[in-house]
Amino acid sequence: MNAKKLTKLAMLTTLALIIFAVEAQIPIPIPIPGVKLGLANVITVYAAFTMKPRDAILILLCRIVLGSMFSGNVMSLMYSLGGGILCIAVTLLMAKLLSQNQIWIASVMGAIFHNVGQIIVAVFVMGSIAVIAYLPYLLISAVITGTLTGLTAQAVTKHMKKISKDIE
Amino acid sequence: MKCLLRSTRFWVICFLLLLLGSAAVLIFMQSSSKGTVAVITQDGKEIERVDLDSVEEPYTMCVDSDNGGYNIILIEHQRISVIEASCPDHVCVEQGKISNSLTPIVCLPNKLIIQIERADNELPLDAEVK
Numbered sequence: 001m002n003a004k005k006l007t008k009l010a011m012l013t014t015l016a017l018i019i020f021a022v023e024a025q026i027p028i029p030i031p032i033p034g035v036k037l038g039l040a041n042v043i044t045v046y047a048a049f050t051m052k053p054r055d056a057i058l059i060l061l062c063r064i065v066l067g068s069m070f071s072g073n074v075m076s077l078m079y080s081l082g083g084g085i086l087c088i089a090v091t092l093l094m095a096k097l098l099s100q101n102q103i104w105i106a107s108v109m110g111a112i113f114h115n116v117g118q119i120i121v122a123v124f125v126m127g128s129i130a131v132i133a134y135l136p137y138l139l140i141s142a143v144i145t146g147t148l149t150g151l152t153a154q155a156v157t158k159h160m161k162k163i164s165k166d167i168e
Numbered sequence: 169m170k171c172l173l174r175s176t177r178f179w180v181i182c183f184l185l186l187l188l189g190s191a192a193v194l195i196f197m198q199s200s201s202k203g204t205v206a207v208i209t210q211d212g213k214e215i216e217r218v219d220l221d222s223v224e225e226p227y228t229m230c231v232d233s234d235n236g237g238y239n240i241i242l243i244e245h246q247r248i249s250v251i252e253a254s255c256p257d258h259v260c261v262e263q264g265k266i267s268n269s270l271t272p273i274v275c276l277p278n279k280l281i282i283q284i285e286r287a288d289n290e291l292p293l294d295a296e297v298k
Binding site: 031032033072073077079088097098099101102105107112122125126127128130131133135136137139140143147 | 173176183185186187190191193194197209211212213224232256257259262263264269271272274276277279281283
């Protein structure tokens with residue numbers, strides 16, 4: 001790993017962490033555990049479409065581990081990891097399939113599987129299938145927030161392409 | 169098959185169906201979610217079962233969890249809620265009072281679940297007639 005790549009990975013991880021920290025301050029009017037904007041997903045999707053799968057996974061894992069350490073909530077680490085691993089796997093698969101104009105689709109699929117992953121972890125942690133009652137809410141929220149963060153990621157990817165061309 | 173997976177229209181239809189399906193499930197659950205027995209579960213073990221119909225005076229109950237946390241549950245006539253919790257996010261408190269099985273109250277940090285179930289001797293039709 002050369003210095004340029006290391007810097008880029010560190011920059012993206014930092015960005016994702018900042019977005020994550022700022023988002024945590026935004027109150028959500030829906031009292032369902034797990035419903036959130038998922039703005040940090042913009043970075044994950046961007047990385048999945050422009051970098052090697054290994055790098056995208058690295059950024060996500062660093063963000064999740066550091067993020068839960070900063071927020072001081074160790075319990076949330078398990079949920080984030082369960083959701084995050086499923087999310088990145090699906091996003092990377094979709095990135096192989098889709099074009100640069102369909103980035104948002106990968107984001108929605110990632111969001112859906114992120115929430116499914118969280119529910120699966122919750123079923124094991126709570127030792128009860130009652131939490132599945134939240135799945136419909138989480139699916140609706142995933143499609144809406146996934147589309148929004150996905151369109152953002154798509155715009156970011158396009159602009160970054162332009163900028164890096166100008167530099168070269 | 170690969171062609172279909174690459175088309176934007178296919179995915180838009182999929183997402184719309186998912187939205188409609190989830191909404192339909194929620195509406196369906198709403199209509200079939202009458203019940204009066206509150207079941208309080210912690211860490212997968214049932215610790216309390218209260219018939220909310222027979223509660224006349226509201227009372228509170230404190231449930232301690234293994235990690236040193238606690239939840240204070242308010243039990244009222246036909247309603248149940250968490251009014252205080254040790255966790256940082258307070259999702260369970262913000263959820264307010266529940267009176268049906270549509271959304272159980274879940275406290276993830278303290279592994280607490282409050283669900284409302286139908287009493288065993290109560291037939292679904294009876295509930296409609298009442």
